[in-house]
Amino acid sequence: xxxxxxxxxxxxxxxxxxxxxxxxxxxxxxxxxxxxxxxxxxxxxxxxxxxxxxxxxxxxxxxxxxxxxxxxxxxxxxxxxxxxxxxxxxxxxxxxxxxxxxxxxxxxxxxxxxxxxxxxxxxxxxxxxxxxxxxxxxxxxxxxxxxxxxxxxxxxxxxxxxxxxxxxxxxxxxxxxxxxxxxxxxxxxxxxxxxxxxxxxxxxxxxxxxxxxxxxxxxxxxxxxxxxxxxxxxxxxxxxxxxxxxxxxxxxxx
Numbered sequence: 001x002x003x004x005x006x007x008x009x010x011x012x013x014x015x016x017x018x019x020x021x022x023x024x025x026x027x028x029x030x031x032x033x034x035x036x037x038x039x040x041x042x043x044x045x046x047x048x049x050x051x052x053x054x055x056x057x058x059x060x061x062x063x064x065x066x067x068x069x070x071x072x073x074x075x076x077x078x079x080x081x082x083x084x085x086x087x088x089x090x091x092x093x094x095x096x097x098x099x100x101x102x103x104x105x106x107x108x109x110x111x112x113x114x115x116x117x118x119x120x121x122x123x124x125x126x127x128x129x130x131x132x133x134x135x136x137x138x139x140x141x142x143x144x145x146x147x148x149x150x151x152x153x154x155x156x157x158x159x160x161x162x163x164x165x166x167x168x169x170x171x172x173x174x175x176x177x178x179x180x181x182x183x184x185x186x187x188x189x190x191x192x193x194x195x196x197x198x199x200x201x202x203x204x205x206x207x208x209x210x211x212x213x214x215x216x217x218x219x220x221x222x223x224x225x226x227x228x229x230x231x232x233x234x235x236x237x238x239x240x241x242x243x244x245x246x247x248x249x250x251x252x253x254x
């Protein structure tokens with residue numbers, strides 16, 4: 001209903017606040033590691049569930065770009081998530097065969113990159129909810145051919161920012177879903193020596209998806225070459241859907 005639409009960041013903020021819970025906020029702060037020295041130190045949660053956030057987002061798709069950017073710049077985690085999900089949904093709708101609007105898609109992609117580079121997309125759930133669509137579907141519209149890591153992905157993968165590197169990894173999920181394993185294999189090799197456990201999890205997850213969705217032999221071939229170098233968490237995630245015997249064999253190489 002038009003009357004239910006939220007058209008300003010303030011209206012979205014009020015809707016999120018109405019759906020919040022101090023108990024959930026405390027639990028989220030622990031789960032997302034917001035304490036001193038943890039990866040999300042200082043992040044602020046108000047305790048809104050993801051389904052509730054998504055319901056609010058569905059009412060917020062008419063937000064002007066400046067209002068969406070205000071949400072994405074918020075110190076409150078759920079507000080940043082809501083802004084990113086608005087961008088994702090608008091990008092997807094603009095890609096429908098009937099009524100495709102490449103100008104909208106380009107604008108959402110560029111706004112997202114600005115947010116990533118400004119440090120607004122700064123937790124794993126924010127990255128995972130947005131990077132595949134707002135980066136991956138732009139840089140991997142089809143088979144990667146001779147350039148599995150386009151300049152944008154290579155730039156993000158080389159960043160000092162954990163979150164930018166995770167954006168690069170999750171962007172390759174779009175290629176996986178298109179049947180192309182090459183980008184994930186290339187970025188996994190490049191990040192083998194990364195020191196961040198949250199990167200190890202992301203790379204291992206994408207490798208697992210290569211084996212499940214694209215080519216099991218591409219995964220096992222990668223493991224044959226690199227299992228001995230892979231961080232334990234990365235290897236564990238990558239092997240999850242292999243047989244117990246195969247998992248044991250690769251883990252013994254560590």
